[in-house]
Amino acid sequence: MKFTKSKHFKAFSEPLIDNNPISMQMLGICSALAVTVQLKTAIVMGLSLTVVLAFSNLTISALRRVIPRNIRMIVELSVIASLVILADEILRAFLYDISKQLSVFVGLIITNCIVMGRAETYALGHPPGLSFMDGLGNGAGYGSVLVFVAFVRELLGSGKFLGYSVVPDAFYQAGYQNMGFMLLAPAAFIIIGLMVWLQKTLSGDRDHG
Amino acid sequence: MSENLKSIVFALSTAVVCSLLLTVAAQGLNPLQRENAAVDQQKNILKSVGLIAADRAYTAEDIKHLYAENIRCIRVDENGNVVTSDAADPPLLPVYLYRKDGAVAAYIIPIDSRGLWGRIHGYLALEADGATIAGFTVYKHSETPGLGGEIEKRWFQDNFKGKKIVDRQGHFAAISIVKQAKLDTLPAAERINAVDGISGATLTGRFLSAGLKDTLSEYEPVSIKFRTNRLLHLPADAERCETTP
Numbered sequence: 001m002k003f004t005k006s007k008h009f010k011a012f013s014e015p016l017i018d019n020n021p022i023s024m025q026m027l028g029i030c031s032a033l034a035v036t037v038q039l040k041t042a043i044v045m046g047l048s049l050t051v052v053l054a055f056s057n058l059t060i061s062a063l064r065r066v067i068p069r070n071i072r073m074i075v076e077l078s079v080i081a082s083l084v085i086l087a088d089e090i091l092r093a094f095l096y097d098i099s100k101q102l103s104v105f106v107g108l109i110i111t112n113c114i115v116m117g118r119a120e121t122y123a124l125g126h127p128p129g130l131s132f133m134d135g136l137g138n139g140a141g142y143g144s145v146l147v148f149v150a151f152v153r154e155l156l157g158s159g160k161f162l163g164y165s166v167v168p169d170a171f172y173q174a175g176y177q178n179m180g181f182m183l184l185a186p187a188a189f190i191i192i193g194l195m196v197w198l199q200k201t202l203s204g205d206r207d208h209g
Numbered sequence: 210m211s212e213n214l215k216s217i218v219f220a221l222s223t224a225v226v227c228s229l230l231l232t233v234a235a236q237g238l239n240p241l242q243r244e245n246a247a248v249d250q251q252k253n254i255l256k257s258v259g260l261i262a263a264d265r266a267y268t269a270e271d272i273k274h275l276y277a278e279n280i281r282c283i284r285v286d287e288n289g290n291v292v293t294s295d296a297a298d299p300p301l302l303p304v305y306l307y308r309k310d311g312a313v314a315a316y317i318i319p320i321d322s323r324g325l326w327g328r329i330h331g332y333l334a335l336e337a338d339g340a341t342i343a344g345f346t347v348y349k350h351s352e353t354p355g356l357g358g359e360i361e362k363r364w365f366q367d368n369f370k371g372k373k374i375v376d377r378q379g380h381f382a383a384i385s386i387v388k389q390a391k392l393d394t395l396p397a398a399e400r401i402n403a404v405d406g407i408s409g410a411t412l413t414g415r416f417l418s419a420g421l422k423d424t425l426s427e428y429e430p431v432s433i434k435f436r437t438n439r440l441l442h443l444p445a446d447a448e449r450c451e452t453t454p
Contacts, residue, residue, distance in 0.1 A: 034354065034355075066219070067219065068212070068215055068216040068219055070212070070216055071216045071219065071220055074220065075219070075220070075223050078223050078224065078227050079223070079227070081227075082227040082230060082231055085231055085234075086230070086231065086234050089231075089234050089235055089238050089242070090234075090238065092238070092242045092245065093238040093241035093242050093245070094241070096242075096245035096246075096248075096249060097249075100249070103354055103358065104354060105354075163266070185355070
């Protein structure tokens with residue numbers, strides 16, 4: 001069996017585009033608006049969510065036969081919350097400036113619907129290996145949207161790429177101006193909206209076509 | 210084992226495992242985090258006197274080096290006298306001094322104000338005339354991102370530059386954060402003591418104004434010394450406080 005046809009690869013690749021948590025399931029929009037002014041924060045946020053999601057899926061899937069049904073949500077939440085606090089602590093120890101810029105949004109991964117959603121709908125019904133890949137895939141799908149939005153916003157809003165100026169001075173002298181609107185949260189709404197439109201058009205919108 | 214008992218045991222063991230894990234992580238990473246926080250405070254002290262450029266990345270080493278080169282720290286008692294003994298009673302106030310060409314160019318006082326959701330920590334730098342604000346920074350707060358959280362942004366902090374803590378007659382007037390609309394109606398003489406606030410963050414502004422006023426009145430004896438040119442040069446052994454408060 002070819003690797004790209006394997007179940008594990010499919011669990012990873014499906015949420016990347018076809019079932020992307022942001023552009024298809026419309027989950028996790030709040031943080032996507034808040035942390036995408038700069039590429040750097042978007043990358044760190046995407047990575048943090050991916051790690052949290054992959055390990056929460058793994059843990060919950062491994063425990064899925066022993067978690068008592070009546071308290072499963074609380075158990076899921078404790079696992080997720082612990083992982084988020086852990087991620088926050090690690091960021092504060094090694095990437096202090098970025099963790100300050102992300103401020104409350106790392107902590108708010110706990111309330112990100114993607115994490116709880118995947119635990120409930122996927123990890124509880126699939127083996128750990130598959131759940132882990134599903135977590136990685138959803139995290140990467142979320143992260144890639146974040147990175148794309150942040151790339152556009154940082155480029156148009158501040159004329160920078162990863163903090164380095166890329167718009168030549170000559171442009172500014174010729175009258176080019178950074179688009180202040182891109183630095184505000186509504187800009188992310190518009191970019192995400194355009195992305196969803198594009199994606200639905202390209203994929204032929206199988207659901208409602 | 211009954212269903213309920215099983216649930217309780219499971220919930221308890223989950224809680225114990227999670228808290229153990231977090232305790233170990235928090236304890237293990239604590240020294241690194243404290244070091245980062247200390248460097249961040251030094252960075253904010255430097256930023257308040259304009260020694261940190263907005264468009265440059267600084268490593269922890271850069272910050273420590275810049276700090277050691279430019280900033281000194283003294284302690285004063287409630288009358289504004291420099292205290293060189295280590296006595297901690299009565300409580301002494303730390304003052305950071307920005308030294309340029311052998312003289313004090315600005316003094317920086319730590320701000321610890323009430324905010325809407327938690328304490329606001331920052332620094333207020335005053336020029337050696339004891340009246341003009343050289344800069345204001347915030348390094349720790351719990352205000353709402355996008356609203357009160359804007360106090361950590363440069364555009365807001367830049368509003369403080371050049372404002373005065375005294376009125377035209379030279380009497381102490383502190384500095385207050387007011388709404389743009391109200392700012393426009395103020396007579397010019399009072400505008401030098403007012404800073405344009407943040408829309409949607411009236412309460413944060415109100416608490417911060419009160420906090421700044423309290424701290425500035427506490428430090429007023431020091432400011433008076435600066436206004437009358439009595440603190441420009443310091444005894445060589447005046448340095449008495451830790452680099453971080």
